[in-house]
Amino acid sequence: MCGRTACTLAPDEVPRACGFRDRRGQRRQPRWKDGDSSKYFPSHNVSPQSRTPVLVCSSHFGGEAQTEDRTLAAMQWGLVPSWFKGDPKGFGYKTNNARSDGMMTKGFFKGPLQKGQRCVVLADGYFEWQTGKDGKKQPYFIYFPQNKGEGGNLEKGEGGSLEDNPESGEGGDLKDNPERGEGGDLEEDSGAWQGRRLLTMAGIFDRWTPPEGGEPLYTYSVITVDAAPATAWIHHRMPAVLNGEAAVRDWLEHGRVPLNKAVELIQPQECLTFHPVSTVVNNSRNKSAECVAPVVIGQEKPTASSKMMSAWLQKGKPAKQGGGEKRPPPTPQPGLHLSPQGGGEKRPPPTPQPGFLLTSWLKRGAKEGEGDDESPAKKKKTI
Numbered sequence: 364m365c366g367r368t369a370c371t372l373a374p375d376e377v378p379r380a381c382g383f384r385d386r387r388g389q390r391r392q393p394r395w396k397d398g399d400s401s402k403y404f405p406s407h408n409v410s411p412q413s414r415t416p417v418l419v420c421s422s423h424f425g426g427e428a429q430t431e432d433r434t435l436a437a438m439q440w441g442l443v444p445s446w447f448k449g450d451p452k453g454f455g456y457k458t459n460n461a462r463s464d465g466m467m468t469k470g471f472f473k474g475p476l477q478k479g480q481r482c483v484v485l486a487d488g489y490f491e492w493q494t495g496k497d498g499k500k501q502p503y504f505i506y507f508p509q510n511k512g513e514g515g516n517l518e519k520g521e522g523g524s525l526e527d528n529p530e531s532g533e534g535g536d537l538k539d540n541p542e543r544g545e546g547g548d549l550e551e552d553s554g555a556w557q558g559r560r561l562l563t564m565a566g567i568f569d570r571w572t573p574p575e576g577g578e579p580l581y582t583y584s585v586i587t588v589d590a591a592p593a594t595a596w597i598h599h600r601m602p603a604v605l606n607g608e609a610a611v612r613d614w615l616e617h618g619r620v621p622l623n624k625a626v627e628l629i630q631p632q633e634c635l636t637f638h639p640v641s642t643v644v645n646n647s648r649n650k651s652a653e654c655v656a657p658v659v660i661g662q663e664k665p666t667a668s669s670k671m672m673s674a675w676l677q678k679g680k681p682a683k684q685g686g687g688e689k690r691p692p693p694t695p696q697p698g699l700h701l702s703p704q705g706g707g708e709k710r711p712p713p714t715p716q717p718g719f720l721l722t723s724w725l726k727r728g729a730k731e732g733e734g735d736d737e738s739p740a741k742k743k744k745t746i
Contacts, residue, residue, distance in 0.1 A: 365489050365491075365585045365600075365601070365602045366411065367410055367647070368409045368486040368488065369407045369486060369487045369504070370415050372416075372558075372561075374395070374400040374401070376558070377395075377416050377435060377485070378392045378394065378395065379392060380485075380559075381485065383612070384608065390555065393418060395434075395436075396424060396436040399437040400437070402414050403416055407651060408647060408654045409440070410647040411441045411456055412440060413439070413440055415437065415438070415484065415485070415486065417482045417485065417566065417568065417583055418434070418435060418482060418485065418563075418611070419434055419481075419482045419568065419615065420434075420481075420618070422617075423479075431612065431616055436581055438568055438582055438583045439455060439583075440582070440583060441454070441457070441582055441584070442461070442471060442472070442567060442568065442569050442582045442583055442584040443455055443569065443580060444475075444571070445570055448574065451580060455582055458471055459584060460584060460586075460587045460600075461584040461585070461586050462586075462587055463629045466586060472584065475569045476622055480569060480570075480617075481565070481615060481617055482566040483563050483564065483611055484564040484585055484602075485563065486561065486562045486564070487506060487561065487562065487655070488505050488506030488562050488655070489562065489602060490504055490644055490654075491505055491594070491597050491598045492598065493597045493598065500642075501639055501660060502641075502642060502644050502645065503597050503637045504638060504640045504654075505601075505635050505636070506637070507606075507635065507636070508636045509560055510560070563605045564586070565614055565629055566583045566586060567586065568581060568582065569583075585602050585603075586602070586629055587600045587603060588602075588603050590631060591635075593633045601631065601635075603630070604632040605628060610628050639659075639660050640654060640655060640658055641656065641658050
């Protein structure tokens with residue numbers, strides 16, 4: 364499956380990162396659909412219902428059916444079918460993925476595919492969780508390997524080019540006569556993007572229009588396949604990755620490449636790399652670069668809250684009370700300082716040591732809990 368991604372390029376960088384060569388060998392950049400650059404917000408932790416950059420053939424927005432020109436659109440993750448009559452809010456959580464083995468028969472996806480509504484979903488990479496024998500889940504960040512000297516620091520979220528590690532421009536059996544692409548910006552070769560290579564995933568999109576009228580809502584699903592052996596140990600499913608310019612072009616150009624040929628591109632890919640990341644990514648509200656930073660399993664970087672708790676435990680009082688400020692010892696409570704033999708002999712209260720009150724409280728809590736209906740095995744495990 365694919366339920367979380369990262370996409371950190373600024374809106375003005377995305378077109379450069381998507382630069383491509385047309386069939387005449389000239390370099391092009393796609394353009395943003397009118398106003399869509401302001402609807403996309405970069406994030407290290409993207410969840411369904413967010414708007415992310417998606418590449419489509421420009422024919423879907425008024426261009427020629429046979430054109431190779433491309434448009435960038437900020438579409439909402441989670442497909443809402445055009446025929447849906449209810450409130451689309453939240454519907455897309457059911458359709459953030461489209462399984463390749465059912466997309467040709469399910470009504471959600473069959474209609475858009477037959478209309479040629481194929482798209483390429485762009486991301487720095489995606490997250491997947493491996494479930495260990497103990498039931499704990501370890502997140503991994505999965506992405507295209509980067510060429511030497513390109514891509515830089517993952518924590519900075521630098522973008523990438525669709526031309527890194529390019530395949531043959533002919534497209535194999537999908538080859539067709541080249542046609543002149545309308546629109547788009549031509550670049551000099553020296554203007555090629557040198558940043559991080561973006562992950563390109565095959566997707567399906569649809570256009571939903573409010574019954575009362577208004578701006579249409581464009582949404583998409585990421586197509587998933589059985590995982591390749593290289594990543595199957597992490598999770599048994601993976602996105603349908605389009606590796607190389609020829610694959611991207613043949614998936615997008617529905618006027619030139621029929622559906623029965625395009626679906627041959629939907630295969631598991633062994634071209635990805637990965638690294639473990641912190642569990643901070645588990646919470647979709649965490650958007651920082653810590654979500655994609657590599658970690659050593661079992662030695663995760665401490666968070667601000669865990670640092671505060673450690674300081675509290677070490678000092679025996681909240682860290683915010685800070686410093687070496689001395690306070691008088693608390694008034695002893697009845698029974699607190701009885702001798703261990705229980706003879707009732709009272710002793711003067713000892714001078715509190717750092718952590719004494721917290722430790723006493725924890726011991727008392729453990730003692731009081733001895734009567735709970737728990738098995739000895741469970742108690743031992745809890746302790």
